[in-house]
Amino acid sequence: MKFFNFLVIAIFALTSCTLDKTDYEAETGLEIPELSEFKEAVSFTTGNYKVSIEALNGTFYKGYNELHLKVLNTQTNQTITPSAVTFLPVMTNSVDFHTSCPHQYNLEYNTVAKYHSGYSVFTSESNASNNWELYLSFTVDNQKYEVNKEISIEKQSNKNLNMTAFTGKDGEEYFIALTAPQKPKVAENALVAGIYKYNKPTTIVGTFPDPSQFSYSEVTGYTLKLDPRMPEPSMGNHSSPNNKDLTQQNDGFYHGVVNYTMTGNWTLNLILMNQNGLILKGTVVPSDFTPGVEGVKSELYIDTLF
Template sequence: MKSFKILVITLFYVVTSCTIDKTDYEAELGTEVPENYEFKETTTFTSGNYKISIESLNGTFYKGYNELHLKVINAQNNQEINTSEVTFLPLLTSTENATSCPHDYALSYDTVNKYYAGYSVFTSESAATANWKLYVSFTADNQKYDIAKDITVEKQSNKNLNMTSFTGTDGEQYFIALVAPQRPTVSENPLVAGIYKYNKSVTVGGTFPDASQFSYSKVNGYTLKLDPRMPEPSMGNHSSPNNKDLTQQNDGLYHGVVNYTMTGNWTLNLIMMNQNGLIVKGTVVSTDFTPGTEGAKSELYIDTLF
């Protein structure tokens, strides 16, 4: 009987705490989580008789994963053309150096939607001391055109689209960016992420900007083990059932399932394993229920909030 009373008190504490915190989180978020489903023109370049138009969600470049649609337009007749050898290179420059971020360099043409499809995982928002610039090249009428333009990368206000970067046990630099869901629900949500790595150059840089010095690629055949937790002290770092680890699918992205059992702060604790099953980054999180104490996190994690 004594054990039963303790169990009832413990359950009452958890339920009460979850209810209070849920109300607090809703107040913090407001009534809506930012969502962007419409592609709009974000920036344009002009060179000779041609204009480059780049579209992104909401017409804005955000820190994190950005799907991009690029069009080459003949400015004389305003007709879109299917040219060749379109390249895309984002660079972040400061007074000290220049760096890039995961991106598609050689863009492929989508014959159905009639645009060049690509992506860019901007690793930081624009700042007074560091400026993003896009370098685009294409060939039309047997002539190569090179264009560069400054852009602004905004802060990502939707924490469900956070990202992280780290050095793995293999010494490689990796990036994980959340792609979906933009607006989770209290349910089992399809979870999508991109995993990328920096390709170390073995040659000395040529004429700036030398794309070989700023090369990134998708990581293939890895597994991202998932353990979502609510790390707030009142939540006890509890997890949820029916989650599925992320594996790579035909689109090159990693797909899994995250089961959010209530709104609030969640930590996606991760363990990244390579094709041979070796851990590249991440640690196991204890299953102990820890009310009153901030929950422990994996060595590799991404925080979300909805």
């Protein structure tokens, strides 16, 4: 009888991962391409200068966005190299409350590619209640130029580039944004994420938009523990071997390994620990195999789908 019961459980587990498996390719409707081309997402003119900001696919998405900024002298039609280039995104909601998102305020000049580079982790999409605006400044020939323009933040359709925001046990506001892989494979994948925190202001509010009130920074020396699972009832919340926790590398991003053993819905269950090993957010996920029952998720997680 014991052998019979074991056999039934084994057969149920096998069929749950095959016959009853959701057709996720049909669910998504189309294959999400891996974006690699930077195109102009927004431009504006001030004085004799046109400022152009490029992003992947020419679109600002919710989540992590790498940005390239170029300045053109409209009189000579020549690209110039301004100094002291600053970048500040500000969101205003329906009750006129202002907030921002993780971003690089002082953009850096890439001497090889000939543009200023930075990033922004937009935390919400543009809609009737959330209006995003960019505030930029740069200096040419000792003259400072300032400009602002409304922008549109689109939904991130690639769930492999999802993000999450939360308050840690230390009372700080944190943000985790996935940056890779854009297009995972059924294999061990390099998993990359940016982890940021809001720098609480220590000064009185100055003239709007005061950058000291909208300051963010990369967290340093943290650990992001990883436990990927397939939470669908038909998948039994099973995991995979050879995953590696995310630790910070020289580029400032956190790198690890996620092993996707099949396509479908995956949940990246996470535990964020600071330099001292203090858990700021996240819980251990039960290791039980639960066919027919939706899997338990960590207190901190990001869903993916490929």
